Amino acid sequence: MISEKILRKKINIIKYPIITDKTTKSIENNIYYFKVDINSKKNEIKEAVEKIFDVKVKRINTNIVAPKSKNIGKIKGQIKKYKKAIIKLHNTDKINLFDNN
Template sequence: MTIETQHHRKLIELIKYPIITDKTTKNIEENIYYFAVDKKANKNNIKEAIEYIFNVKVNKINTLSQPKKIKKVGKFKGYISQYKKAIIKLDNKYTINLFEES
């Protein structure tokens, strides 16, 4: 494998999945998208990954680390896994199609 393909594979692995809730779907109209990303990713890596994967231009990125949450089921207690959230504002000319047209 060449160095370039390894770099592209790492970029693809940085972005885990889009976060889709009522609030995030309303923000899609304003060209703001939410993604769960790798905990070790920084803003430059996230920007490079989004621009490579979706072929768009990113204007602004905000990131925040979600805290671990306690989940109780009966007498058992566990934790919901922690992840980093990236809030991405795209340039007005670009959009990302997260939902398939049927």
């Protein structure tokens, strides 16, 4: 049994899944995309995914996405940089991101 404090720390590493056309197609190949804490390391991300979703991770790639400029009307702004984790699971494991009723 994982203590509540350790589980809360692992949950804070993974922010949310990235859902786009490309990422939903890659789910068929057991590849999932998550936005993660920018200071987290690959082994921390792996432990967090394995504990939270109860799956076995095969491979992790990470990428820091550069900031982008964005205009909202006349106001210019920037989207902050973030870290993206690309997670490949073993063939027997799945993460249920969508509610299948």
